[in-house]
Amino acid sequence: MKINVIPTAQQAQGIDFSGKTAVVIDVLRATSVITTALDNGAREVIPVKTIEEAQSLYATCDNALRCGERNAVKIEGFDLGNSPLEYKKKTVEGKTLILTTTNGTNALNNIKGADEVVLACFRNAKAMANHLVGLSHRGSRDIIIVCAGTEGRFSMDDGLCAGMIIELLKQNTEVETDDFGLLLNRCYNESKDNLFGALSECYHLKRLFMLGFYDDIKFCLETNCVGTVPILKNDKIVKL
Amino acid sequence: MKINVIPTAQQAQGIDFSGKTAVVIDVLRATSVITTALDNGAREVIPVKTIEEAQSLYATCDNALRCGERNAVKIEGFDLGNSPLEYKKKTVEGKTLILTTTNGTNALNNIKGADEVVLACFRNAKAMANHLVGLSHRGSRDIIIVCAGTEGRFSMDDGLCAGMIIELLKQNTEVETDDFGLLLNRCYNESKDNLFGALSECYHLKRLFMLGFYDDIKFCLETNCVGTVPILKNDKIVKL
Numbered sequence: 001m002k003i004n005v006i007p008t009a010q011q012a013q014g015i016d017f018s019g020k021t022a023v024v025i026d027v028l029r030a031t032s033v034i035t036t037a038l039d040n041g042a043r044e045v046i047p048v049k050t051i052e053e054a055q056s057l058y059a060t061c062d063n064a065l066r067c068g069e070r071n072a073v074k075i076e077g078f079d080l081g082n083s084p085l086e087y088k089k090k091t092v093e094g095k096t097l098i099l100t101t102t103n104g105t106n107a108l109n110n111i112k113g114a115d116e117v118v119l120a121c122f123r124n125a126k127a128m129a130n131h132l133v134g135l136s137h138r139g140s141r142d143i144i145i146v147c148a149g150t151e152g153r154f155s156m157d158d159g160l161c162a163g164m165i166i167e168l169l170k171q172n173t174e175v176e177t178d179d180f181g182l183l184l185n186r187c188y189n190e191s192k193d194n195l196f197g198a199l200s201e202c203y204h205l206k207r208l209f210m211l212g213f214y215d216d217i218k219f220c221l222e223t224n225c226v227g228t229v230p231i232l233k234n235d236k237i238v239k240l
Numbered sequence: 241m242k243i244n245v246i247p248t249a250q251q252a253q254g255i256d257f258s259g260k261t262a263v264v265i266d267v268l269r270a271t272s273v274i275t276t277a278l279d280n281g282a283r284e285v286i287p288v289k290t291i292e293e294a295q296s297l298y299a300t301c302d303n304a305l306r307c308g309e310r311n312a313v314k315i316e317g318f319d320l321g322n323s324p325l326e327y328k329k330k331t332v333e334g335k336t337l338i339l340t341t342t343n344g345t346n347a348l349n350n351i352k353g354a355d356e357v358v359l360a361c362f363r364n365a366k367a368m369a370n371h372l373v374g375l376s377h378r379g380s381r382d383i384i385i386v387c388a389g390t391e392g393r394f395s396m397d398d399g400l401c402a403g404m405i406i407e408l409l410k411q412n413t414e415v416e417t418d419d420f421g422l423l424l425n426r427c428y429n430e431s432k433d434n435l436f437g438a439l440s441e442c443y444h445l446k447r448l449f450m451l452g453f454y455d456d457i458k459f460c461l462e463t464n465c466v467g468t469v470p471i472l473k474n475d476k477i478v479k480l
Contacts, residue, residue: 007247007394007420011251153418153419153420154247154418154419154420154423155419156419156422156423159419159423178393178394178443179393179394179395179396179399179442179443179444180247180393180394182396182441182442183394183396183399183423183424183427184423186427186430186438187423187426187427190426190430201422202419202422203418203419204419
């Protein structure tokens with residue numbers, strides 16, 4: 001299995017994903033939110049770019065919630081923000097979630113032509129690795145991991161999660177990765193016993209910490225606690 | 241001192257370098273070659289994009305040598321290839337070197353508007369860090385490190401050298417780096433006692449190894465053995 005890793009959502013533009021599986025990671029917090037929502041029974045998550053798109057889609061949907069953030073904070077008038085802790089079973093079960101975030105949902109728009117687009121975070125890393133190993137046993141599908149990043153720059157939280165998924169894949173199959181994947185895998189292995197400490201200087205984590213999202217960060221750094229693999233189908237994200 | 245790190249020469253395009261010092265790294269082998277050549281007394285190195293440019297410039301220059309590679313191999317009819325071991329004192333002293341390489345010299349073209357452009361490798365890492373600390377004492381110049389990369393992708397050899405320079409700077413001044421710089425600095429610290437081992441899976445190193453450039457690799461991974469800092473002035477690279 002060949003694995004390439006892209007440092008930011010922006011750099012996914014222009015990449016040829018044909019014949020590949022794309023794995024999108026936005027640990028803080030979009031892919032953690034989506035994984036949690038689907039794990040708690042949300043029917044589907046529809047990622048949209050703008051607040052206006054979210055509002056007009058909402059007007060045509062039954063049983064929907066408007067979800068998302070701008071500058072890390074819940075959008076005024078929306079039902080839910082971008083904290084995974086809001087996405088409890090009693091709130092999201094059976095619902096269509098219309099989600100707009102600053103970066104995580106943009107990453108999805110930049111992936112063109114992939115055979116499959118799946119969403120990963122620390123919480124579903126093992127389930128994701130198992131799914132990817134299964135794919136490789138059924139064919140020779142190669143993988144491009146897209147780290148969403150923050151404000152157009154590489155973000156360490158996404159990178160360490162990519163490094164973790166590479167590690168889990170290595171334990172189960174033959175893996176060949178590019179230099180960036182090597183670097184992330186090595187850094188993950190060095191940090192795995194204390195992810196929080198390893199990320200203490202990470203720009204995005206510090207920013208969320210300053211905004212008071214400590215519980216969110218803690219939740220997003222928990223590893224391998226759900227079996228849900230979100231997959232993009234016809235512009236909607238559903239549980240695999 | 242703020243430090244940002246760019247993973248490839250290509251990604252330096254469109255970055256605003258104004259008010260910044262740009263540090264270009266192409267360990268294997270362009271910046272190692274240029275540092276060695278200037279350290280051994282070459283008068284100047286003129287980086288050019290194409291073989292044709294090199295030939296026509298050569299026709300107008302006194303006391304010049306045509307240098308460079310395509311696909312890692314010396315260009316037919318040129319005087320020197322891209323092996324730093326060829327750039328001995330007796331060969332290059334007092335000479336103008338017209339150099340074209342696949343990637344390292346391209347990186348220089350993608351840097352627009354920087355206050356200063358300097359070239360680093362493992363061999364001059366400490367001299368470079370001392371120079372950068374000196375600059376920061378004389379003003380507040382921030383740094384963008386451009387890792388040249390290989391075939392448009394991030395290359396671990398450049399990354400570990402960036403991580404080393406960040407480490408040397410941290411020992412002498414207050415440093416604030418982006419997440420990519422953090423990652424490289426951490427990986428360097430983990431690898432510093434065995435750079436060769438740490439780079440054994442690096443794509444570019446493996447490729448040069450297969451082509452028989454073992455001695456070049458060994459030479460390029462030697463740290464802190466020269467005091468020369470190459471600087472770009474009026475499209476020519478000279479010793480600072």
